[in-house]
Amino acid sequence: MDTSGNLFARALKRIPGGVNSPVRAFRSVGGSPFFVTSAKGATLTTADGRELIDFVCTWGPAIHGHNHPRIRAAIATALEAGTSFGTPNPYEVTMAELIHRLVPSIGKVRMCNSGTEATMSAVRLARGFTGRDKIVKFAGCYHGHSDSLLVKAGSGALTHGNPDSAGVPAAFARETIVVPFNDPAALDRAFAANPGAIAAVIVEPYPANVGLILPAPGFLRHLRSSCTANGALLIFDEVMTGFRLARGGVQEIEKVVPDLTALGKIIGGGLPVGAFGGRAEVMDLIAPLGPVYQAGTLSGNPLAMAAGIAALELLEETLPYPGLDALGLRVKGALEGACKAKGLAAQVPQTGSMFSIFFTGEPVRDLEGALRGDAKLFARFFQRCLDQGVYLPPSAYETAFISTAHGGAAIDRACEVMDSAIRGL
Ligand SMILES: *Cc1c(COP(=O)(O)O)cnc(C)c1O
Numbered sequence: 272m273d274t275s276g277n278l279f280a281r282a283l284k285r286i287p288g289g290v291n292s293p294v295r296a297f298r299s300v301g302g303s304p305f306f307v308t309s310a311k312g313a314t315l316t317t318a319d320g321r322e323l324i325d326f327v328c329t330w331g332p333a334i335h336g337h338n339h340p341r342i343r344a345a346i347a348t349a350l351e352a353g354t355s356f357g358t359p360n361p362y363e364v365t366m367a368e369l370i371h372r373l374v375p376s377i378g379k380v381r382m383c384n385s386g387t388e389a390t391m392s393a394v395r396l397a398r399g400f401t402g403r404d405k406i407v408k409f410a411g412c413y414h415g416h417s418d419s420l421l422v423k424a425g426s427g428a429l430t431h432g433n434p435d436s437a438g439v440p441a442a443f444a445r446e447t448i449v450v451p452f453n454d455p456a457a458l459d460r461a462f463a464a465n466p467g468a469i470a471a472v473i474v475e476p477y478p479a480n481v482g483l484i485l486p487a488p489g490f491l492r493h494l495r496s497s498c499t500a501n502g503a504l505l506i507f508d509e510v511m512t513g514f515r516l517a518r519g520g521v522q523e524i525e526k527v528v529p530d531l532t533a534l535g536k537i538i539g540g541g542l543p544v545g546a547f548g549g550r551a552e553v554m555d556l557i558a559p560l561g562p563v564y565q566a567g568t569l570s571g572n573p574l575a576m577a578a579g580i581a582a583l584e585l586l587e588e589t590l591p592y593p594g595l596d597a598l599g600l601r602v603k604g605a606l607e608g609a610c611k612a613k614g615l616a617a618q619v620p621q622t623g624s625m626f627s628i629f630f631t632g633e634p635v636r637d638l639e640g641a642l643r644g645d646a647k648l649f650a651r652f653f654q655r656c657l658d659q660g661v662y663l664p665p666s667a668y669e670t671a672f673i674s675t676a677h678g679g680a681a682i683d684r685a686c687e688v689m690d691s692a693i694r695g696l
Pocket residue numbers: 384385386387388390413414415416475480508509510511535536545
């Protein structure tokens with residue numbers, strides 16, 4: 272079989288940068304990416320025969336660990352019946368009912384194929400519903416790569432130094448107002464400066480595409496009350512946080528009810544799925560009931576629905592959140608302990624099974640704070656972990672994920688490796 276080196280050389284000739292999503296290229300941490308040939312539980316096996324403890328978890332979806340037998344069996348059963356029908360299928364109804372049960376603010380839901388589609392469509396719907404054009408987003412929040420949202424974005428856009436993408440018409444970008452996260456006064460100023468013009472405020476309630484940032488107490492409630500006062504919709508982008516920290520997402524934890532919610536990642540059980548939903552009154556503006564157009568050839572695909580339903584049902588049955596939080600706290604403790612022993616200033620934000628590390632002395636509350644972290648030091652930390660078999664997200668501006676398969680030996684080993692990687696910096 273081809274080694275990672277051979278595969279990457281071939282990929283570079285036919286795929287831009289050798290990858291189908293930019294952060295995978297390892298540009299900000301150096302070196303070239305490894306290719307994975309299989310994954311199981313907490314472990315990735317590379318084309319070079321290495322086994323790595325994986326804290327990327329396919330960027331979030333693999334909350335039950337890789338290749339979970341229950342999800343695989345659900346896909347296999349669906350596969351027996353066919354891969355795609357282009358008509359309504361029973362899985363779609365089950366999925367919609369399941370989503371409503373888990374996230375009660377979603378009275379009605381439309382399935383799509385990625386998180387990008389979900390946020391893009393939610394924004395269009397908010398514009399259609401309000402008859403307004405402008406939207407507000409927060410610096411460093413990433414909502415996928417659609418034009419209106421790729422302004423001061425996080426994730427790969429930030430990693431590669433182009434949070435404002437080329438190819439987005441200036442006229443589109445002008446409709447997107449960007450304010451700092453955790454700054455209620457800046458949001459108030461945006462509403463005051465654009466009376467009656469803002470259709471929606473879109474937010475990752477726990478921003479996790481710039482490393483992990485948590486909201487100051489009351490910030491999310493302020494978003495809710497300002498949107499209500501100004502006739503704008505509040506869109507929670509829970510593509511990453513949905514089902515990851517609680518059954519009902521951050522909206523359940525923080526008791527803040529958005530008008531629309533975008534979902535993705537875990538909802539597909541490892542297959543390409545996104546969804547957006549909210550109150551029936553708003554959702555009923557979508558075609559065929561209303562004038563806001565949205566569609567998808569493969570939306571509600573039976574294989575993808577089967578995988579997602581299995582993943583969500585497994586969450587309902589196992590309620591893994593306290594156990595995942597304990598694993599998260601262990602990693603946080605290991606990282607903080609090692610940094611303290613080494614005399615290294617660091618912040619280790621963690622909530623449940625999400626964590627990141629910023630090498631800076633000050634708590635990080637927004638994009639500016641995240642950028643103060645030492646990204647070069649992070650790259651060295653990343654490489655030292657990888658050398659010893661622990662794979663963290665290959666960027667200082669991503670969040671690491673833990674799965675239920677990380678308990679026991681994997682977490683022990685990973686904490687040991689991270690400890691020694693920090694001490695050796
Ligand atoms: C990953 C992500 C997206 C985009 O989802 P894709 O499936 O990659 O298109 C949107 N919003 C958030 C918060 C994400 O983490």
